Amino acid sequence: MLMKRFFCMAFCALLLPGLFGCASNGSSNINSLAEAEINEYQGEKLGSIKDFRENSIKGPQKVDIKTYRLKVDGLVEKTASYTYAEVLANPKYSKVVTIHYVEGWDVTILWEGVLLKDIFDRSKARAQANTVIFHSVDGYTTSLPLKTILDKNMILAYKMNGVVLPPERGFPFQLVAEDKLGYKWAKWIDRIELSDNADYKGYWEQRGYDNDADFNN
Numbered sequence: 214m215l216m217k218r219f220f221c222m223a224f225c226a227l228l229l230p231g232l233f234g235c236a237s238n239g240s241s242n243i244n245s246l247a248e249a250e251i252n253e254y255q256g257e258k259l260g261s262i263k264d265f266r267e268n269s270i271k272g273p274q275k276v277d278i279k280t281y282r283l284k285v286d287g288l289v290e291k292t293a294s295y296t297y298a299e300v301l302a303n304p305k306y307s308k309v310v311t312i313h314y315v316e317g318w319d320v321t322i323l324w325e326g327v328l329l330k331d332i333f334d335r336s337k338a339r340a341q342a343n344t345v346i347f348h349s350v351d352g353y354t355t356s357l358p359l360k361t362i363l364d365k366n367m368i369l370a371y372k373m374n375g376v377v378l379p380p381e382r383g384f385p386f387q388l389v390a391e392d393k394l395g396y397k398w399a400k401w402i403d404r405i406e407l408s409d410n411a412d413y414k415g416y417w418e419q420r421g422y423d424n425d426a427d428f429n430n
């Protein structure tokens with residue numbers, strides 16, 4: 214009898230709020246528990262997702278993942294249009310990279326993503342292609358030399374510190390533009406264009422920002 218009452222109390226105290234929690238809030242509670250942010254990696258202290266400042270040209274973008282496609286076009290033999298799941302089916306890589314901003318501050322994050330080289334290989338970049346232009350859902354654009362992306366093994370990130378990119382951080386994909394200033398880290402990317410226009414200038418580059426954007430410490 215005592216046991217039975219104990220179980221009943223345990224059930225009421227633990228399980229029921231849990232169940233109602235699920236029913237009222239969808240599965241988001243459970244996801245966020247399973248996806249607690251990592252704050253240290255191999256002894257290195259990481260920055261937090263909350264350390265970022267949002268100053269995108271049109272504010273955070275809400276991308277509907279059901280209709281989202283990542284297009285790969287321009288100087289390629291095979292243009293492509295991938296769903297989110299198709300992009301994530303590529304081999305996955307993680308690395309700790311610091312993002313430095315023109316304003317002089319930085320954040321170090323454990324990024325997880327797919328290698329841009331794998332995406333280019335699947336579309337077979339043409340020999341004349343020397344520039345990669347990133348287009349985003351908010352109309353933002355930026356570019357990098359193809360060689361830089363390949364030499365630095367740049368990734369297209371879908372997670373940061375073990376958590377799926379939040380909308381304000383560029384969900385579904387942000388370019389991890391290692392050693393390049395913040396404005397090269399395109400968020401909400403929906404099109405990757407291979408080009409032979411090495412002088413292409415993106416949104417901030419047209420407005421006077423240096424096209425190399427090298428971070429020098």
Ligand SMILES: Nc1nc2c(c(=O)[nH]1)N[C@H]1C(S)=C(S)[C@@H](COP(=O)(O)O)O[C@H]1N2
Pocket residue numbers: 265266267268269270271314315349350351353381382383395396397398399400401402417
């Ligand atoms: N799509 C898109 N990507 C963007 C921007 C933007 O306005 N739109 N701003 C850039 C600039 S200027 C910076 S400093 C970084 C900021 O990234 P964060 O908000 O993730 O720190 O995003 C870059 N990527």
Ligand SMILES: [Mo]
Pocket residue numbers: 314315395396
């Ligand atoms: Mo910026």
